[in-house]
Structure formats: structure tokens, C-alpha cells
Amino acid sequence: MKLRLGTLKRLLREAYIEKPMSELEKTIAAMGPDDVAVDDYVDTETGEIYLEKGQKARTSSMHPQYVKDHQEKRKAQQAAWAEEDARDAKEDEEWEASQHAERASAEAAWTAALSEYAGNWTDFEKEMGGEDVDLQSAAMDAAGGFFHYYPQWKQWAAKLDMKKEDIQSAVADFVYEAMLTGRVPA
Numbered sequence: 001m002k003l004r005l006g007t008l009k010r011l012l013r014e015a016y017i018e019k020p021m022s023e024l025e026k027t028i029a030a031m032g033p034d035d036v037a038v039d040d041y042v043d044t045e046t047g048e049i050y051l052e053k054g055q056k057a058r059t060s061s062m063h064p065q066y067v068k069d070h071q072e073k074r075k076a077q078q079a080a081w082a083e084e085d086a087r088d089a090k091e092d093e094e095w096e097a098s099q100h101a102e103r104a105s106a107e108a109a110w111t112a113a114l115s116e117y118a119g120n121w122t123d124f125e126k127e128m129g130g131e132d133v134d135l136q137s138a139a140m141d142a143a144g145g146f147f148h149y150y151p152q153w154k155q156w157a158a159k160l161d162m163k164k165e166d167i168q169s170a171v172a173d174f175v176y177e178a179m180l181t182g183r184v185p186a
Contacts (some may be wrong), residue, residue, distance in 0.1 A: 016040035031057035033065035106159035118174035139176035146171045
């Protein structure tokens with residue numbers, strides 16, 4: 001099939017509209033935002049396509065609606081981010097409140113167990129019948145039994161950021177005070 005040069009040029013011209021940048025801006029801006037391009041709109045100097053065939057005019061950066069669409073998209077994105085930030089902040093707040101409640105519950109249970117256990121040692125001197133006993137050593141020995149009577153000490157320790165040694169020391173102090181004074185420390 002032979003084509004004449006004139007026919008080939010005409011076919012190529014039909015495939016795109018080539019104009020200088022200033023004319024392209026005016027032509028594309030004059031189109032309705034939802035008008036569909038029937039040809040490619042190409043800059044004569046650079047060969048860059050500013051509106052492709054089959055695309056709506058609003059998709060070209062030269063159309064005024066392009067900027068408006070991007071601004072609306074940006075606002076929607078920022079609103080979504082703000083909503084997500086608010087949701088995350090609320091979840092963080094709820095999580096912190098639950099952690100605080102769990103810690104307060106663990107602290108109350110730990111304190112009650114400590115007082116109850118120390119209360120078992122208030123009459124230690126009477127039971128010993130005046131024997132000479134090192135109360136500090138006896139309190140340390142008694143503190144070791146706490147772990148047997150209260151196996152939930154591990155949960156309390158985890159919630160209260162305590163180690164076994166911390167619990168044993170606190171129990172020994174409370175038991176020692178109960179042995180000395182005959183009452184549970186406040």
C-alpha cells in the first residue's frame with residue numbers, strides 16, 4: 001500500500017494537535033472540565049503531551065479544574081489523616097486508661113495481700129514465748145513463704161514493674177514491723 005506524503009502528513013496531523021505552549025494553555029483552559037479530548041494536545045517545542053486523547057480536560061495541568069480537583073483531594077486526604085489521628089489518640093487514651101486501671105487493681109490486690117500476710121505475724125513474739133529470736137532473720141524467712149501463699153505475685157510484679165526481690169523485701173519489711181509492733185503497718 002502506497003501513501004503519498006501529503007496523505008501521511010494529514011493522517012499524522014489528525015492524531016494530535018500541535019501548538020505552542022501559550023496556545024495550548026488557552027485551548028485546554030477553554031474546554032469544559034468533563035470534555036473528552038479527541039486528539040492528543042502536544043507542545044510544538046518540547047513534544048510533551050499536555051492532554052491525551054480520550055482523557056477529560058480536567059486531567060491536564062493546564063486546565064483550571066485540575067488545581068481545584070487537587071486541592072479538594074488534598075483537603076479530603078488531610079481530613080482523613082486528622083480523623084485517623086483523632087482515632088489513634090482516642091485508642092491510645094483508652095489503652096492508657098485500661099493500663100492504669102489494671103495497675104491500680106494489681107496494686108490494690110498486692111497491698112491487701114501484703115497486709116493480710118503481715119497480719120499473720122502480729123503475735124509472733126507471744127508465740128515464741130520470750131525466746132531470743134533475731135526478728136530480722138525471721139522476717140526474711142517468713143517473706144519467702146509469701147510466694148507460696150500468693151502465686152499471683154508474678155502478675156502483680158508484672159503490672160507494678162517489680163522484681164521478686166522487691167516483693168520479698170517489701171514483705172520482709174511489713175512482717176518485721178508486724179512482729180515488732182504487733183500490728184500491721186499502714
